[in-house]
Amino acid sequence: xxxxxxxxxxKITETGxxxxxxxxxxxNHNNMFWYRQDxxxxxxxxxxxxxxxxxxxxxxSDGYSVSRSNTEDLPLTLESAASSQTxxxxxxxxxxxxxxxxxxxxTRLLVL
Amino acid sequence: xxxxKQSPQSLIVQKGGISIINxxxxxxxxxxFPWYQQFPGKGPALLIAIxxxxxxxxxxxxxxxxxxxxxxxxxxxxxxxxxxxATYFCAASRGSSNTGKLIFGQGTTLQVKP
Numbered sequence: 412x413x414x415x416x417x418x419x420x421x422k423i424t425e426t427g428x429x430x431x432x433x434x435x436x437x438x439n440h441n442n443m444f445w446y447r448q449d450x451x452x453x454x455x456x457x458x459x460x461x462x463x464x465x466x467x468x469x470x471x472s473d474g475y476s477v478s479r480s481n482t483e484d485l486p487l488t489l490e491s492a493a494s495s496q497t498x499x500x501x502x503x504x505x506x507x508x509x510x511x512x513x514x515x516x517x518t519r520l521l522v523l
Numbered sequence: 524x525x526x527x528k529q530s531p532q533s534l535i536v537q538k539g540g541i542s543i544i545n546x547x548x549x550x551x552x553x554x555x556f557p558w559y560q561q562f563p564g565k566g567p568a569l570l571i572a573i574x575x576x577x578x579x580x581x582x583x584x585x586x587x588x589x590x591x592x593x594x595x596x597x598x599x600x601x602x603x604x605x606x607x608x609a610t611y612f613c614a615a616s617r618g619s620s621n622t623g624k625l626i627f628g629q630g631t632t633l634q635v636k637p
Contacts, residue, residue, distance in 0.1 A: 453627035514566030
């Protein structure tokens with residue numbers, strides 16, 4: 412079955428370290444999204460991509476970067492982790508022309 | 524600026540009761556309004572969605588009511604069950620422009636007591 416996976420599921424890191432969160436989908440969807448979920452804020456869009464080599468900034472993109480070298484993967488990199496980036500991160504994908512987004516299981520990140 | 528405001532933040536309902544969650548939006552260009560359901564430790568999943576050309580959409584025990592003039596929409600869960608206990612997010616997007624970007628509300632944690 413097609414699916415979307417995220418790794419790691421849990422991560423503890425230190426302030427200032429570079430961290431990369433992986434997202435892999437097997438639906439062959441063109442659209443991929445990264446969100447962070449924080450209590451009281453719902454889900455906020457970090458970055459998104461509409462296809463290979465395409466990346467765009469979302470609402471809360473400062474301190475994050477993404478790259479899209481193939482259809483299946485959209486890794487999210489925290490260049491220099493900060494305590495404010497402690498959160499649960501969700502990756503999602505959707506097909507072009509379809510609004511429904513399919514979410515991964517999330518990565519819980521703690522920055523000490 | 525929060526473009527989609529959701530209330531209440533938490534809700535406790537007895538089994539068999541009606542759960543009601545409300546959302547208000549600001550951008551009149553929004554034309555797609557989904558509700559996502561999230562269980563603990565899982566990612567959100569689409570529950571039901573509506574477009575502004577209809578005022579109500581029902582799927583089983585779940586109904587969306589939409590008031591375009593008031594820029595509000597709500598989720599009604601009839602005959603609420605303990606298995607409905609989850610966090611619910613409303614969202615909005617400019618679906619017709621095919622951007623696919625969702626603006627989420629803050630979320631409502633629903634607890635249905637047996």
